[in-house]
Amino acid sequence: MRLGNVWYQGQPRVAVMMGDSDSGGCQLLPKEYSATDDLWEHLMDDAGRERLMRAASDSVTVRDLGWRPPVLAPSKVLCIGLNYRQHARETGADIPTVPVVFNKFPSTLAADGEDIPIPAATRELDYEAELVIVMGRRAFRVSPEESLNYVAGYAVGNDVSARDLQRSTSQWLFGKSSPGFAPLGPWITTADEVPNPQGLPIQLWRNDVLCQNSNTEDMIFSCQTIISHLASVWPLEPGDLIFTGTPEGVILGLPEDKRRWLQNGDVVKVAIAGLGELTNRFVESRDD
Numbered sequence: 092m093r094l095g096n097v098w099y100q101g102q103p104r105v106a107v108m109m110g111d112s113d114s115g116g117c118q119l120l121p122k123e124y125s126a127t128d129d130l131w132e133h134l135m136d137d138a139g140r141e142r143l144m145r146a147a148s149d150s151v152t153v154r155d156l157g158w159r160p161p162v163l164a165p166s167k168v169l170c171i172g173l174n175y176r177q178h179a180r181e182t183g184a185d186i187p188t189v190p191v192v193f194n195k196f197p198s199t200l201a202a203d204g205e206d207i208p209i210p211a212a213t214r215e216l217d218y219e220a221e222l223v224i225v226m227g228r229r230a231f232r233v234s235p236e237e238s239l240n241y242v243a244g245y246a247v248g249n250d251v252s253a254r255d256l257q258r259s260t261s262q263w264l265f266g267k268s269s270p271g272f273a274p275l276g277p278w279i280t281t282a283d284e285v286p287n288p289q290g291l292p293i294q295l296w297r298n299d300v301l302c303q304n305s306n307t308e309d310m311i312f313s314c315q316t317i318i319s320h321l322a323s324v325w326p327l328e329p330g331d332l333i334f335t336g337t338p339e340g341v342i343l344g345l346p347e348d349k350r351r352w353l354q355n356g357d358v359v360k361v362a363i364a365g366l367g368e369l370t371n372r373f374v375e376s377r378d379d
Contacts, residue, residue, distance in 0.1 A: 092140050093367070095278030096126050096202075098157035105130070106156060107147045108278060117156070118147035126163050127279060131227045131329035134243045134281055158202040161246055161279045162225060167331045168195040168273060170250060171317055172263065174336025175309045181344030190312045190320050193263040195250075195273050195334075203277035203369050208376035209355060210269045213253035216353040216373070219337035220295035220303045220361040222288065223248035224314055225279050226333070231326040238318035241327065244279040245288060247361050247369040249295075250334050254343050254352075274361075274371045275332070285365065288314045292364040293338060298357055305338030307363075312336075 093108035097119075105120040105127055120143065124130060133139035172191035173179045179186050201207055209216055227243025250273065257266025285291075288307060295303035312320070317335060321327060342350050353359070353373050360370040 092134075092144070092281040092284065093278045094120075094127060094130075094143075094281075095161045095276060096159035096163060098159060099151065099155065103159070106151075106278075107144065108153075116150055116152050119149040119151060120147050127161055128163050128330055131243055135227045137283070140281060140283070158204055158277050160200040160202045160275050161277065162200070162275065162330050162332060165197050165330045165332045166328045167325065168197055168199065168334070169321055169331070170195060170267070170334040171312065171336045174311050174317075175305065175338040176311055177305065177309060177339035178337055178341065178344065179311070181339045181341075187311060190317055192321065193267060195264075196268045198270060199268050199273035201271040201274040201371065203274070203371070205271065205274065205371060206374045207251060207271040207274065207371050208269075209353065209373055210253065210376055213256055213266070214352065215254040215350075217252045217254050217342045218295060218297065218302070218353065218359050219250035219252055219341055220293050220363075221248040221250050221334045221337050222291060222293060222307055222314075222363055222366075223275060224288075224318065224333040224335060226327045226331040227282075227329050229326055229328055230318060230322045233319055233322050235313075235315040235319040238315045238322070239282065239288075241318065242282045242314075243329070244281040245285050245363075245366055246275050246279050247277075247363050247366050248334050249274040249359060249361050249369060249371065250337060273334070274369055276369050277367050280366045291366070294362045295340065296360045297353075303338055303340030305340070307335075309338060310336060
């Protein structure tokens with residue numbers, strides 16, 4: 092099941108995607124469901140998902156919709172750094188022995204198709220294609236073996252990073268949490284359709300040039316390990332998001348004389364097999 096938060100005729104709705112193509116049709120849930128944030132308990136079992144499918148009506152086409160982030164109000168946006176072996180190597184970092192954890196503010200979320208403002212404070216803006224875990228049930232002190240039972244689904248993400256700001260302090264938050272720095276979408280694919288999150292091709296294009304081309308099997312710490320590790324410290328609540336790290340191919344991993352940081356007008360597309368494509372344009376900030 093694939094479902095996302097949309098605007099339809101000026102109203103906030105939830106769309107259920109039909110078929111395999113993001114250019115195809117979809118159906119809208121009743122207006123009483125204005126966001127996926129209202130639906131976590133329905134997404135956690137076959138019966139709940141079937142009820143939602145039966146409730147969906149009002150057939151429309153994707154081109155009639157405006158996307159919103161597929162999760163609107165997570166209590167936490169947690170992220171794992173240096174979680175692909177080849178990415179750690181390209182940046183000259185040691186392979187971590189425990190997950191590298193940082194966070195973004197919920198205000199960083201952006202939708203598919205939304206323009207991402209480039210802060211005036213950075214000159215070194217980078218992309219990071221990522222698989223994002225969407226929690227559907229409260230998880231606290233859970234084992235790796237049971238951790239995926241708490242997942243509602245998965246989405247495509249981009250951990251936008253201002254490298255100069257990131258390096259200016261020992262904590263990464265400063266370079267990771269400007270408005271729009273967590274594009275997510277276009278929809279959530281429910282966990283029942285992703286039996287193995289460790290075998291997904293993941294790619295990123297900048298202006299139609301392929302820059303990242305890997306597979307989630309290269310993760311150092313699996314989704315199961317990540318969830319269990321985070322839940323050993325924090326209760327993970329329904330709707331919480333976990334960005335699971337990026338593969339090799341980021342701008343930072345290039346030789347210094349080859350680095351061409353993101354600029355005004357650049358279009359970045361992230362694709363994960365079976366989960367969809369996320370596309371955003373980067374623009375000069377108008378609010379600085």
